[in-house]
Amino acid sequence: MELSIATPDDWHVHFRDGRAVGDVVREVSRQFGRALAMPNLRPPLRTCAEALAYRRRILQVAPEGFEVVATLYLTEQTTVGEILEAAASPSVVGVKFYPAGATTHSEDGISDLATCEEVLSAMEESGLPLLVHGEVVDDGVDIFDREERFLDEVLAPLVARHPRLKVVLEHITTRAAVDFVNAAGPSVAATITAHHLLHTRNDLLVGGIRPHFYCLPVLKRSQDRRALLEAATGERRRFFLGTDSAPHEVGRKESACGCAGCYTSPVALALYATAFEENGALDRLEDFASRRGADFYGLPYNGGRVRLRREKWEVPASMPFGAGRVIPFAAGRTLTWTVTGRDPI
Ligand code: DOR
Ligand code: ZN
Secondary structure (H helix, E strand, C coil): EEEEECCCCCEEECCCCCHHHHHHHHHHHHHHCEEEECCCCCCCCCCCHHHHHHHHHHHCCCCCCCEEEEEEECCCCCCCHHHHHHCCCEEEEEEECCCCCHHHCCCCCCHHHHHHHHHHHHHHHHHEEEEECCCCCCCCCCCHHHHHHHHHHHHHHHHHHHHCCCCECCCCCCCHHHHHHHHHHCCEEEEEHHHHCCCCHHHHHHHCCHHHHHHCCCCCHHHHHHHHHHHHCCCCCCCCEEEEEECCCCCHHCCEEEEEEEECCHHHHHHHHHHHCCCCHHHHHHHHHHHHHHHHCCCCCCCCCCEEEEEEEEEECCCECEEEEECCCCCCCCEECCCEEEEEE
């Protein structure tokens, strides 16, 4: 069985920096025509100039025609001037809000969102989306409850204060997040990863701890997975594709204190096809992967098409990653969908 879809977008990728970028962009560009690059480098991308320079570093090692859009990293020092510059730049499409301490390289993120009110108003006025890592950071809150608590304590008040602010709740993991987006107005959307569509915390923890299934927000229960699957394959167009593909060198994952992140880029479209097929919704994959995100960001669709075939292939055990190696998600497993090629028109 063959499937051909308009060239999709990945609205959430960690390309990293330095030599590793080429290894990541090679995998992303085999399947996607455009990707949104996350700004959590060290140091983070705080200004438009830094974000645009990073975009150029990615494009330099990307194949011809591949498009990258950049984001700013929101800090408590971000100025309204920087926001207006970002809003005026066609290649900077959003500002990422990391609660300080929530995840990889989030130390420079936000401890007190009240410090950002002017910046948020400027974003609301200028139509520049806020991309949200939706977890509270509080030692007293169980890691499995952090997304739901964020919705109640941070996001609901934020959306009430700024009803026209465009918000993308990134990598949603719970039924509560699906319900939140469904109940919200047209300015609130969400990305859904392939690993959260296909896996639960059992895959992370039953029979041994599997570090390559560890990401943030952490995998949840089967009823949450079901809600994500229904949202991704449903009619509502405010759920779209973002892999949160987050490579870490193998030694940083397979460690007594392993980093969070699933490197799904090499297998992303195959995994999404598997998830959509599970829900009998392969005919919706194109809208989810290639249209809805572009519509939300107000960007044109990609040209060309990507072909997939229902054909088994084995995922490599590891791949080059700069000077080291990275273990791709689903390493050594046999997948049922293969990306067979790209057609330019
Ligand atoms: O699992 C994750 N890895 N979640 C994030 O939010 C960040 C990412 C990374 O950069 O490694
Ligand atoms: Zn991410």
